[in-house]
Amino acid sequence: MTAFSLNPEQTAWCAELRTLADERLRPLAEKGEPGRVNRPLVEALGELGLLDHLFAGEGPGASPATRAPHAASGALGLCLLRESLAYACTEAETALALQGLGAHPVAAYGSARQREQWLTPARAGRAVAAFALSEPGAGSDAAALALSAAPDGASAWRLTGEKCWISNAPEADFYTVFARTTPGAGARGVTAFLVPADRAGLTGTPLDMLSPHPIGALAFDGVTVTGDDVLGEPDRGFRVAMTTLNRFRPSVGAFAVGMAGAALDATLAHTAQRDAFGGKLKDLQAVAHQVAEMATRTEAARLMVHAAAAAYDRGEPDIARRAAMAKLMATETAQYVVDAAVQLHGARALQRGHLLEHLYREVRAPRIYEGASEVQRTIIAKELYADPAVPAQSATPQPTTPEETSA
Template sequence: MPDRSFLNWPFFEARHRELADALEDWADRELSGVDHGDTDRACRNLVAALGRDGWLKHTGVSTEGGVLDVRTLCLIRETLARHDGLADFAFAMQGLGTGAISLFGTEAQKAEWLSLTRSGKAISAFALTEPQSGSDVANSTMTAVRDGNDFILNGEKTWISNGGIADVYTLFARTGEAPGAKGLSAFVLPAGLPGFEVAERLQTIAPHPLATLRFSDCRIPADAMIGAPGDGFRIAMSVLDVFRSTVAAAALGFARRALDEALTRVNTRRIGGAPLFDLQMVQGHVADMALDVDAAALLVYRAAWTKDSGAPRVTREAAMAKLFATDHAQRVIDRAVQLFGGDGVRSGETVARLYREIRALRIYEGASDVQRVVIARQTLGAHLGG
């Protein structure tokens, strides 16, 4: 039985607890037998189910209140990840893929795409990373050159989640208003345009739809730009500032599932005529796992609560949450595998699946070492500013 006592922490309101209960019931019904054999089809089916039952309406700013509730995003990602990693991925990308439209798009852009992505009728993607500029976004080289009422795109994007199955892409390209970060702009474009091709589908240890995209004289209308020329870097960082905390929440969900699996194992597996849990070494592992889970949860929901409380940016808080939750989830899962012994690396075991799934979270949306740099700079800046 997963621990739910954290829902009583002061970070949450009654509406968050109600949502968590409803989603738990939904996940028990809908995610118990997801077929991952065909990853593309599984993702499409999951997006459709999440949209059909109203969960995707939480993936961005609501049209009613204009509020993006990060605590809700984190609760949803944590719960989905605990049940099924691909379901978490499907939900997360509907938010990240249209985050720039939701936060900075024109009314026409919102009207065209958000109802489709939030109903699960269109799949979205966030195209930022390039072959030579992963974490160093300011050195992106893909270009968008103005030509009358159009822009012409040339270049490549890689490691793009939902690449190859997405219906709409938020893409960042260099428009040249200034060197470095100030010369990037954001665009929204549909799949299937002339000059836009999926150059390669990428296979990973935990299968997800990923691709390298290539643009060769791909023409898009000027009104496809999101925000103003040169605002691309600011838009990308603002979106990541929100969704980085949710990556931490997904890692927390993986860690909670690993702890639950480990607790069942050590309570039912017997050695020397007694439960495995009776060994003090095992108790030490369980204690460390529980400590890592609770510490990660505190950092995740502090970051989310801080953003929801009106902070314009939560760069430091989100970086701390992402770094700690992803790194320590890997440690929790590794301990769970160890407690399972040989069964821990058996194909089909939950802890073996979690072991594969957690690793990528320490890389995407800012690798762990990049988060350390962010935290250090933010900490020094606060010291000098104070």
């Protein structure tokens, strides 16, 4: 298999996922309350075995229809899953992705006790996870993290400070929290902790955001954490964050491609049926060329996402650059395609409840979270100039402290 085509088994799996999302998940999504965690939807994702794909394994409870073909496992399988769900039900895709982002550090770096206590229910959809990295003054600059983890004895810390714009907060059951354990050490002085939501001193406030899922702020007032709560190693939390973001960044692009694909298909159907100026809309060259551009950009974004995911699965060294390119290309493309689709549909696309009205609201956020487009360009440039193939005299100085955290 190459990174640029899907085999029949993979194509069939994507079709099954779209049908599953449309028939089983969309009805649950429609019953959800905007700005709240849709727990029945999360539980359904677990019951159907879809959450298992987030953690490099297919659980025994996964039904045959949701089992990924062997060639669609790993990061590529995650991209196919997210694209397929996004095409049919963005709420289901988002719920799945947030579970993955919040719980992946536990799967990758957690102790046996942490995985048993928290990963097992998260995979089943019974415990809601959240990834708590961003702060009021630190979105895409890890060196600026200010949440303090002050020593409290030999193997304990007290967390004091704030987190902001945290998806699933304040309703999550547990948080992967990144805090500064060594002042003045930049990204090297950050530790990742698993913090249950009911830990004394932790409070949350919902934020009124343009988002169908909850986004909130967290306040830490001397919250006690111990060595048993550490994910990975003390002062190595930046690696936990970057490993998680590099895994999920290409699949953010897949989410965007799914939305672009849905907008494109809706536009094809509309312009083929709509009468205008003595013919169909598709017969107008300006319209046909616009649709051709939308299709070309969508396919280009899809190929970049698949290539980045395949590179991740092969363990290639340039994952950061490929992942950043894929996310940048796909999210910017989706914004363009959805906007063009709205334009070609006219006023009907702005009616509440219309697919494109929904996509128009949904498509904006991916250009910001998990590193805004400007951050992706910074990562790409940094990786390019760090390449040994670039002549030393042509390279510009690069920051000594890495960057690219989630917004």
